[in-house]
Structure formats: structure tokens, C-alpha cells
Amino acid sequence: MRIVFPRPRISKSACGVSAFAVAFLLGLPAAGADQPRSSYAEAGERIRKAGLMDERAFEFLSRITAVGPRLTGSLEAARAVEVTQGMMAEMGLDNIHLEPVTVNRWVRGAREEAEIVRSSSLGTVPLHVCALGGSIGTPDSGITAPVVEVKSFEELDRLGPAVRGKIVFFNRPMDRSQLEPFAAYGGAADQRVRGAVQAARHGGLAALVRSLTFRVDNFPHTGLMTYEEGIPRIPAAAVSTSDADALSALLKKDGAVSVRLKMSCRSLGTVETANVVGELAGTDRPGEIILMGGHLDSWDLGTGAHDDGAGCAASLEALRLIKALGFRPKRTIRVVMFMDEEFGGTGGRYYVKNARRKHEKHILAMESDRGGFVPVGLAAGRSEGGLLERLRALGDIFTPLGITRFSPGGGGVDVGPLIEEGAVPAAVIPNAQTYFDVHHSALDVLDRVHPRELELQAIVMAILALIVAEEGV
Numbered sequence: 001m002r003i004v005f006p007r008p009r010i011s012k013s014a015c016g017v018s019a020f021a022v023a024f025l026l027g028l029p030a031a032g033a034d035q036p037r038s039s040y041a042e043a044g045e046r047i048r049k050a051g052l053m054d055e056r057a058f059e060f061l062s063r064i065t066a067v068g069p070r071l072t073g074s075l076e077a078a079r080a081v082e083v084t085q086g087m088m089a090e091m092g093l094d095n096i097h098l099e100p101v102t103v104n105r106w107v108r109g110a111r112e113e114a115e116i117v118r119s120s121s122l123g124t125v126p127l128h129v130c131a132l133g134g135s136i137g138t139p140d141s142g143i144t145a146p147v148v149e150v151k152s153f154e155e156l157d158r159l160g161p162a163v164r165g166k167i168v169f170f171n172r173p174m175d176r177s178q179l180e181p182f183a184a185y186g187g188a189a190d191q192r193v194r195g196a197v198q199a200a201r202h203g204g205l206a207a208l209v210r211s212l213t214f215r216v217d218n219f220p221h222t223g224l225m226t227y228e229e230g231i232p233r234i235p236a237a238a239v240s241t242s243d244a245d246a247l248s249a250l251l252k253k254d255g256a257v258s259v260r261l262k263m264s265c266r267s268l269g270t271v272e273t274a275n276v277v278g279e280l281a282g283t284d285r286p287g288e289i290i291l292m293g294g295h296l297d298s299w300d301l302g303t304g305a306h307d308d309g310a311g312c313a314a315s316l317e318a319l320r321l322i323k324a325l326g327f328r329p330k331r332t333i334r335v336v337m338f339m340d341e342e343f344g345g346t347g348g349r350y351y352v353k354n355a356r357r358k359h360e361k362h363i364l365a366m367e368s369d370r371g372g373f374v375p376v377g378l379a380a381g382r383s384e385g386g387l388l389e390r391l392r393a394l395g396d397i398f399t400p401l402g403i404t405r406f407s408p409g410g411g412g413v414d415v416g417p418l419i420e421e422g423a424v425p426a427a428v429i430p431n432a433q434t435y436f437d438v439h440h441s442a443l444d445v446l447d448r449v450h451p452r453e454l455e456l457q458a459i460v461m462a463i464l465a466l467i468v469a470e471e472g473v
Helices: 010-016 017-027 040-054 057-063 077-093 153-163 181-201 239-252 305-323 346-353 355-359 387-393 395-401 414-419 452-469
Strands: 092-109 112-119 123-127 130-131 143-150 167-168 206-209 238-241 258-263 268-280 285-295 331-338 360-368 375-380 405-407 425-431
Touching: 040 057, 040 305, 040 395, 040 425, 040 452, 057 305, 057 331, 057 425, 057 452, 077 092, 077 268, 077 305, 112 130, 112 238, 112 239, 123 239, 123 360, 130 331, 143 153, 143 346, 153 181, 153 355, 167 258, 181 206, 181 238, 206 258, 238 285, 239 268, 239 387, 239 414, 258 395, 268 305, 285 305, 285 452, 305 331, 305 355, 331 452, 346 355, 360 414, 360 452, 375 387, 375 452, 387 405, 387 452, 395 452, 425 452
Parallel strands: 143 167, 167 206, 206 238, 285 331, 285 360, 360 425, 375 405
Antiparallel strands: 092 268, 112 123, 112 258, 130 238, 143 258, 268 331, 375 425
């Protein structure tokens, strides 16, 4: 017989001085009538010990990245669907299934070259570049044209007709003064996403964009770019930060510099793929769902270990820990491996529209997509109070795991549509200060992820999901 313990009232004073006592008042029954009642603190301790002893999150990540880069619509992405579905089956999850997603298929092609040509001071010098995702290719002979450097769209507009027939070089760095790396990224990403459109408005022949990273090195960083109806489509490439600095200095020195760009990237139409779904069915309220997940697709320069194999692996491990330790949550805890976050969040939109959602209520949507680094914070809810206040009251469970701040927020591209439908957002926040060192580049590989840091993420996710499964939002 399952014993139901009453949910205590948590006051603001409890949040401040007696979180540990509150944690023990919040009873969490374990599986089986013979097992003793366990508090959330005790449950968290069991999860922590089991997770750190085995570090299974890194094993899951190894198996995901072993298939190679998982560019949307690729054979490797399809293989990753099979691999993660198989891992869910090994874990003994409930209701394992695939949900179809139609995606656009873009390929990089064999040719990706750029060089400064006939510089008066340097001669011909190669540049480290990569095509931006979604870009058209160049003619076989390439595009050779003078380069014009700008730091903003406003500067580009002021140049106006002077841009015609040139390659527009967008060279605005990420703002190093920003403490939050994602804020710095957001402040510079517009030139990558919309640079080709803005350059084409003024007659530009191609767009060359400074890679989005704080580091100065020779590794270009790719990412999504877009076109606009009615505006000519021109090729777009990222250039490494080291070469961006060198090109900028050369323009100042020589005055006039030309670049030759050759790329064979192209779009191949649509492909059928899938989101991968598995869960631990709730005992009392199975129709109320706590969702954890990450996106299975990645860019093709590395193997997407941090972005976002780590989020997928941590989500899988969180649910494995809950099941392996015998917890039987009241509400359903579901894990979803979304497909096609990198090309615009197609998997998240298809998930919400799937007919299965008509009979489900998602109460919490938690996505891990900020790298596999050590956790430092928890985000939950759209504002102060509610779930966030209750998590703060249980702070003594989370602080030994590295959680030092609690704030509103959470969510992610894939779970955004669920949040629009009413699900409460949440996220484990890792220390992502070095995330953009590897983001969307050839450096995003398995050995850049520390097994213990990734496991700590999974442990925090498991405890958070278990609390919400028992208490609701």
C-alpha cells in the first residue's frame, strides 16, 4: 500500500532558515511497501551516490557521439535515433516510441575554401572558413571580390551603394565584458543569422562573418543563417577569429583587399526523421508529465558532444537513476531526444502538434542545451514564487551539488512550444564560461566533456524531476 504524506505549507521564513527541516517533512515514498519512507534529502543522497559511482551519463554520451556528427537529416542523425531508442529499451523505460518529424536537409559539400588574393603586402594567404548552415554554394570557380568590413547593420546601411559587388565582412566580436556568455553570444549572433540578407540588400556578393567565440584561434564556428523572400540569396561563411583579426588589420594597412571564396554546400529538400520518446509512467497522475530532454542533432564540424549530446545524455541518465533506484513518482517523467534544433526547432514544434498531446498535460518542460559543464544554478518558472520558492526551500539538497543560485527562467528552443502551451519552464544552469570555445566548431568533441561534471548535471536533473513529479508545480 502506498502511503501518501501531506504536503506542508512552505512559508517565506522556511525558505530562509529551515530548508533542511522542510526537506525531511516532504515525504518521498520509495518503491515497495517494505521500503522505509525516504525524505527528498535522503532520495537526493541516494541519487548522488549512485550517479557519481557509475558516471553513466558519459557512457551514454560516448555512444551518441560515436555515430559521428549528426547534421539534421543525415544518416548519422538517423543512426543516433536508433542508438538512443536502444538505450531507452536497455533502461526498461515505458512507452518508448518515435514521433515523426519532417526536416530540411542541407549538406556542406566537399569544397570549403577562402583566401586573400594578391595582397600588396602579403600576397595570397589562405583563410580558415566554414559555410554557415543553410547557405547556398558559390559558382564552381568561386567568388572573388574586394572586401568591405563592417561592425553593424547600421554601418552597412551608411555605406549603401559602396557595398555593391563586394564581399561584406561582418567583424563584430562577442562582448567580453558580458558576464553571461549567452548574452554576449546573443549580442553578436544577428550578423551570422541575417548578415547575408543585409549584405544582399545593398548588392553584396557574399557574406563573411567573424566566428562567435571569445577565443582567438584558427577554428571557424558554423551556425544557422537565414534568407528572406524577395532578397537575392548570396553565400555566407564564418571565418576564424584569428583570421578575422588578420584580415581586419590587413584592410587597415593595404586599404584594398580581395578574397576568393569557394563553397559547394547545398540544400537537398526534405527528409523524414523522428523525435525519440521514453518515460517512467506515473503511478497516480500519469497524464501529468514532467519533460526532460535535449536535441539529438548537431553541427557537422565536431561530434556535438557539448551541443547537445551532453543534454541528451544527462536527461537519459537522470531518468535511469530514478528508475534504477526504485522510485515510483506520482506523475510521469518523460525524456525526449528532439531532432532539428539547430535548423530552427522543427522537432519541438512537431512534438506539440502530435496527436498524442491531446490527452496529455505537460506541467514542466526542462531542456539541457548549455553544455555538459558543472551545474551552478537552477532556473524554474516565469517569475518569483511558486515552484522556484519551493526549490529554494529545498536548497540544502542542491547546494552540496554546486547549485548556488535559483532564478526564474529555463526552457529552451525545443520546449518553447510546450511552454507557450502552459508548461512551466525549468533548467539546470551549468557554468558555461568556456562553452563558446567549442560551440558549433570542430572542437566540440567527446574529450572536451568531463564525466563527473556531466554526471552532476544528471543528478540535479533527476532530483528536480522527482520533486516536481511528487509535488507538482
